[in-house]
Amino acid sequence: MYTVNSRLPYNMEYDHRYIKYIRHARNKTQGEFSYFMGVDQSTIAKLEKGLLDFTPYYHEKLKDAIKRLRISNIELMSIRNIIEQKERRGYK
Numbered sequence: 001m002y003t004v005n006s007r008l009p010y011n012m013e014y015d016h017r018y019i020k021y022i023r024h025a026r027n028k029t030q031g032e033f034s035y036f037m038g039v040d041q042s043t044i045a046k047l048e049k050g051l052l053d054f055t056p057y058y059h060e061k062l063k064d065a066i067k068r069l070r071i072s073n074i075e076l077m078s079i080r081n082i083i084e085q086k087e088r089r090g091y092k
Contacts (some may be wrong), residue, residue: 037065
């Protein structure tokens with residue numbers, strides 16, 4: 001478990017797998033989240049499914065959305081742990 005004084009990575013790398021969990025952390029639909037990320041809702045859907053390449057452009061857009069939604073590093077580490085656990089267990 002992470003506390004306020006825990007060491008957290010300064011520059012975490014994000015990919016398309018984070019989008020869905022970040023959205024759910026703030027209870028946003030794809031349409032609502034598209035406003036924060038600054039892209040179309042259909043683009044969000046394609047990125048979440050992995051149908052669209054997650055380029056540096058989308059990486060920056062996701063970082064902007066994280067800032068606008070005020071997602072903390074602790075929340076991001078929790079999301080990372082969820083993704084890693086699902087991969088270990090063979091979930092999609």
